[in-house]
Amino acid sequence: MKNLYIHVPYCDGKCLYCAFYSIRGTTAERDAYAELPGQELTRVRAEGVSVTPETVYFGGGTPSLLGPEGLRRLAAGLRRRVSFERVVEWTVEVTPPTASDAVLGALFEMGVTRVSMGVQCLNDRTLRALGRRHGAADAEAAARRIRAAGFANFGIDLIAGLPGLDEPGWAETLARTLALEPAHVSVYGLSVEPGSGLARQVERGLSLPGEEEGLAALQQAEAALTAAGLARYEISNYARPGCACLHNLACWRGEDYLGLGPAAASRIGLMRRTHAADAAAYRAAITSGSNPPSEEVTLSPADDATERFVFSLRLAEGGSPRSHAERWPAAGPNVAAWERRLDGLARNGITEKAGPGRWRLTARGREVADAVGRELL
Ligand code: SF4
Structure with a gap:
């Protein structure tokens, strides 16, 4: 980490x-x-x-x-x-x-x-x-x-x-x-x-x-x-x-991160964990030697790879479905479908090309980033 x-x-x-x-x-x-x-x-x-x-x-x-x-x-x-x-x-x-x-x-x-x-x-x-x-x-x-x-x-x-x-x-x-x-x-x-x-x-x-x-x-x-x-x-x-x-x-480039403290979020492999927004409960748990109250979900490898890809679209350098699949093989079967959808979203002003085979979100696209994620899922 x-x-x-x-x-x-x-x-x-x-x-x-x-x-x-x-x-x-x-x-x-x-x-x-x-x-x-x-x-x-x-x-x-x-x-x-x-x-x-x-x-x-x-x-x-x-x-x-x-x-x-x-x-x-x-x-x-x-x-x-x-x-x-x-x-x-x-x-x-x-x-x-x-x-x-x-x-x-x-x-x-x-x-x-x-x-x-x-x-x-x-x-x-x-x-x-x-x-x-x-x-x-x-x-x-x-x-x-x-x-x-x-x-x-x-x-x-x-x-x-x-x-x-x-x-x-x-x-x-x-x-x-x-x-x-x-x-x-x-x-x-x-x-x-x-x-x-x-x-x-x-x-x-x-x-x-x-x-x-x-x-x-x-x-x-x-x-x-x-x-x-x-x-x-x-x-x-x-x-x-x-x-x-x-x-x-x-x-944004899809790496893991560890968040400590109340309300902190972590991405650890397939696991996503968000601590409860409650400083008193956090203190009570830590001082009594237990885990802070949290919500935890484990994604499938395909959903994990998709989520990491959606984040990369926020960057000016954008994200390339093909390069992403080299790093996150679970994305492999989705590459062709993603490219088609990202092209479709570009026609609606939600995404734009950031280079050959790369796309990024437009300002309008950022407002609906969650919907773009669902679209790609
Ligand atoms: S209350 Fe103001 S300073 Fe504190 S976290 Fe919120 S925005 Fe930041």
Whole structure:
């Protein structure tokens, strides 16, 4: 197992649009949490999963909320159990208020190679409306601290199609983001997730930019970012040469990954496992020496190979049914049918050619990626 993900479920508040598993937790709970993923790793290895990470990703939630000591203990708990000698990329997600000099200094000392910061936009009114706990100037100052701490490879996450952010406002966010010289920018379209604060506000009459405006904002982002030298290597992700996120690339290219922590997901051979989104149940299980509550399914080799192929369609490099079948022989009998279907989907604007014998999803195709997967199945 070469790709290790740790979910840190704590945040200092709840953003309006958020559908991730995140809770505030108490200081004591956050302190105690730092020990748990390492203990889970012991259990996973005892099950026979060999773990030699090459990419490590601390996501959340807000991992930096653990503070310098918590982050050091979390990392030490993992490194006591597995060697980090082969790690080529180690990412930690931060938010502007939690990216303090002390946290960033600790991350650099620990050997973290990449910092990814959720910014969403650089407009104070919209940030307030989204329930973010920072303003635009805080985000810009945090980006400068990240660079000063030694992280040339840092990323910024943005959301396109936000309410209250018209075309000039979005252009300003993109220009100010680029002025910070990030190596990587992710741009997600705003989506209304069931159960989020945003979904409740929409029920109460909040009007959001329409589909066309959302698409225009994504196109505006693509034009600005690619003009500045960041290549769109995945539908939502742009990077300077050599700065694509290797952890996410590995997952999209069909490799296995191990997720530790509540709500974390793993792909281990044919098995897919997602831990319950319940930090208390996770803690209780780990501290009492049992497995965290999870949902687990085992796919057939053919479905496994298909799922891995569908992920590759998200990448600009696309996926080739024939090359995929060389690596995942269970896909072999499907190659001809997939090629026919991918051609058919291309006629409907869902997929497009990424090279001879290769296809990728279009922006429209990404919105129906699950349906494409079912189509290929
Ligand atoms: S910081 Fe991220 S994980 Fe936390 S509430 Fe906001 S969107 Fe959700």
